[in-house]
Amino acid sequence: ASTLGAAAAEKGRYFGTAVAANHLGESAYANTLNTEFNSVTPENEMKWDAVEPSRGSFSYGSADQIVNHAQSRGMKVRGHTLVWHSQLPSWVGSLATADLRSAMNNHITQVMTHWKGKIHSWDVVNEAFQDGSSGARRSSPFQDKLGNGFIEEAFRTARAADPAAKLCYNDYNTDGVNAKSNAVYNMVRDFKARGVPIDCVGFQSHFNSASPVPSDYQANLQRFADLGVDVQITELDIEGSGTAQANSYSNVVRACLAVSRCTGITVWGVTDKYSWRASGTPLLFDGNYAKKPAYTAVLTALGGS
Ligand code: G3I
Numbered sequence: 001a002s003t004l005g006a007a008a009a010e011k012g013r014y015f016g017t018a019v020a021a022n023h024l025g026e027s028a029y030a031n032t033l034n035t036e037f038n039s040v041t042p043e044n045e046m047k048w049d050a051v052e053p054s055r056g057s058f059s060y061g062s063a064d065q066i067v068n069h070a071q072s073r074g075m076k077v078r079g080h081t082l083v084w085h086s087q088l089p090s091w092v093g094s095l096a097t098a099d100l101r102s103a104m105n106n107h108i109t110q111v112m113t114h115w116k117g118k119i120h121s122w123d124v125v126n127e128a129f130q131d132g133s134s135g136a137r138r139s140s141p142f143q144d145k146l147g148n149g150f151i152e153e154a155f156r157t158a159r160a161a162d163p164a165a166k167l168c169y170n171d172y173n174t175d176g177v178n179a180k181s182n183a184v185y186n187m188v189r190d191f192k193a194r195g196v197p198i199d200c201v202g203f204q205s206h207f208n209s210a211s212p213v214p215s216d217y218q219a220n221l222q223r224f225a226d227l228g229v230d231v232q233i234t235e236l237d238i239e240g241s242g243t244a245q246a247n248s249y250s251n252v253v254r255a256c257l258a259v260s261r262c263t264g265i266t267v268w269g270v271t272d273k274y275s276w277r278a279s280g281t282p283l284l285f286d287g288n289y290a291k292k293p294a295y296t297a298v299l300t301a302l303g304g305s
Helices: 004-010 027-036 061-072 097-114 141-146 150-161 179-194 217-225 242-258 293-301
Strands: 014-019 039-042 076-083 121-126 166-171 200-203 230-238 262-267
Touching: 004 014, 004 293, 014 027, 014 061, 014 076, 039 061, 039 262, 061 076, 076 097, 076 150, 076 230, 097 141, 097 150, 121 150, 121 200, 141 150, 150 166, 150 179, 166 179, 166 230, 179 217, 200 217, 217 230, 217 242, 230 242, 242 262, 242 293
Parallel strands: 014 039, 014 262, 039 076, 076 121, 121 166, 166 200, 200 230, 230 262
Antiparallel strands: none
16 A cells, blocks of 8 residues: 555554644645545544534534545544543633533533534543643543543543444553553543443654653553553654654554554644644654655555555
8 A cells, every 4th residue: 555544444544634624725735635644633623612612602614624525535533622621712611510511511412413423533531631640630620620520421421422433531641651641541440340431542642852752652552452442543743853753653653553452543734834833843744745754654664655
């Protein structure tokens, strides 16, 4: 196979990218997307501030553009994200407990119902744990008012809304074995033991020189898989350039392929030009959509050429 998506498919995986609706009209962007990738994640368009900017008033237009683009070309769609402390409209944070609970459950139900049957995996809860050694939950309106049970409640509501979608917990700095990933691991183990519906864990995998691909990356993916969930690499990008960057990308792909329940990889953008890392070059295509050494390394690791 000569594209990322086709090579990944031969390994039983998807290879996706984050997509921004406002770039779909740029022909080089759309051509690269359409040629190389077989899954998309809306980069911002499904977040709470985008889809429910005021209470009970839903706007799906930009995300629909991405979903329609993907569906008409046979690409899968990852849903990102239902419950997150960031890109959360201020009205949510102002609600008292009972109202917040119903707003959270209504948001999940409405958004998942809108795209029911069209999303292969949803990030139901995103980034609910703190960085560092505490393993504690991060402060957010949900955590602070609803308590630890908000994650379980969100997953139960999500399962009822679209029973066919895989329900994921997604986070960063959980890519190796550390206090934060241990905390997520303990939560997933508890959910599986008590029958709380969870199907997958997303490892964002935003890497740079201060936070390189951990040496125990594969082992960490495997220990989660051994709990009985799929694992997905959901927001991969790696700062750097040239051979070093290519080798890091190759290591990530090989780790996923070595874990049978690692079902797919998503990079966090098509081109360096539009990366969220403003001055960085963390992706597979440069600002002119030329394939970088990292691209070739990924394709090779996937068994393509
Ligand atoms: O839409 C507004 C626009 O109206 C306004 O004029 C403009 C001015 O700044 O801002 C636009 O919103 C920006 C939005 O991206 C859409 O472009 C926000 O400022 C900007 O903060 C936002 O950044 C996104 C970031 O999440 C916000 O947290 C990045 O694009 C997106 O790549 C990034 O993605 C996150 C994942 O969702 C979760 N994991 C980490 C990852 C990287 O930070």
